[in-house]
Amino acid sequence: MTRLVGYTRQLSPDLDPAPDISAxxxxxxVRVFVDDQTTDPRKRPALTECLGFLEAGxxxxxxxxxxxxxxxxxxxxxxxxxxARGVEFRSLTEPALCTAVDNAVNPAEVVAAEEGLRRRxxxxxxxxxxASAAAAGKRPGRPTVMTPEKVAMAVELRNLDRPITHIARVLGVSANSVQRALAPLPRHPDPAG
Structure with a gap:
C-alpha cells in the first residue's frame, strides 16, 4: 500500500512552516517530518528520520x-x-521534478524547474x-570611506560654510560621499542643544 510521507523545513526565521504542513x-x-530553521541544512535530523521511515512504494x-x-x-x-529504493518523489509546486511513473514531462520543463530551484x-x-551579518552588526555592501573622523571634519568645514566640493577635496573623497555623510546631520548644531 502506498503511503504519502511529507517533509518540510523552515526556510527562514520569518516563515512559519504551518502553511506547508497544512498543504x-x-x-x-499520513506523517509530516519538520526541521526548524536553526538546524544546519547539511545535518537535518527530521530529514534523516524521514528518509529512514520511507519504504519501497x-x-x-x-x-x-x-x-x-x-x-x-x-x-x-x-x-x-x-x-533506487523504490520511493517516488513529489513536489507540490514543481510537477516537472516529480518521479511518478505516469509523470510525462518535457525535458525542458525539468531543466527549467532545476534552474528555478538553483535560483531559489x-x-x-x-x-x-x-541576516547573519546584520545580527553581527555588519552592513551589507561596500564599506564607507567616511570614517567618524572624516565625518566630524566634514561637519566642522560645512559649519564654516565651505562648499561640498571643497570639503571633498580636503578629505580626499568624492562629493557624493560627503553629501551622504552630511545628509542626516543638521547644518549648524544648536549650541544650546
Missing part, C-alpha cells in the same frame, strides 16, 4: 524542492537514492547570510 496534510500525507511529498535540499546536487542525489536556493542562502 502536505491536504495532499493526503511510498511517496515523499514536499511543498517545493527547496524544502528538501540545500543544493541542487543534494536534491539530485537524494531523489536518485529514493528512486541561492536567494535563500543570500538572505540567510545577510
Amino acid at each position: 502536505l496534510t491536504a495532499a493526503g500525507v 511510498d511517496v515523499l511529498v514536499v511543498p517545493s524542492a527547496a524544502h528538501l535540499s540545500h543544493t541542487v546536487t543534494h536534491f539530485v542525489s537524494t531523489v536518485a537514492a529514493l528512486t 536556493l541561492v536567494s535563500l542562502r543570500t538572505r540567510a547570510g545577510m
Whole structure:
C-alpha cells in the first residue's frame, strides 16, 4: 500500500512552516517530518528520520524542492537514492521534478524547474547570510570611506560654510560621499542643544 510521507523545513526565521504542513496534510500525507530553521541544512535530523521511515512504494511529498535540499546536487542525489529504493518523489509546486511513473514531462520543463530551484536556493542562502551579518552588526555592501573622523571634519568645514566640493577635496573623497555623510546631520548644531 502506498503511503504519502511529507517533509518540510523552515526556510527562514520569518516563515512559519504551518502553511506547508497544512498543504502536505491536504495532499493526503499520513506523517509530516519538520526541521526548524536553526538546524544546519547539511545535518537535518527530521530529514534523516524521514528518509529512514520511507519504504519501497511510498511517496515523499514536499511543498517545493527547496524544502528538501540545500543544493541542487543534494536534491539530485537524494531523489536518485529514493528512486533506487523504490520511493517516488513529489513536489507540490514543481510537477516537472516529480518521479511518478505516469509523470510525462518535457525535458525542458525539468531543466527549467532545476534552474528555478538553483535560483531559489541561492536567494535563500543570500538572505540567510545577510541576516547573519546584520545580527553581527555588519552592513551589507561596500564599506564607507567616511570614517567618524572624516565625518566630524566634514561637519566642522560645512559649519564654516565651505562648499561640498571643497570639503571633498580636503578629505580626499568624492562629493557624493560627503553629501551622504552630511545628509542626516543638521547644518549648524544648536549650541544650546
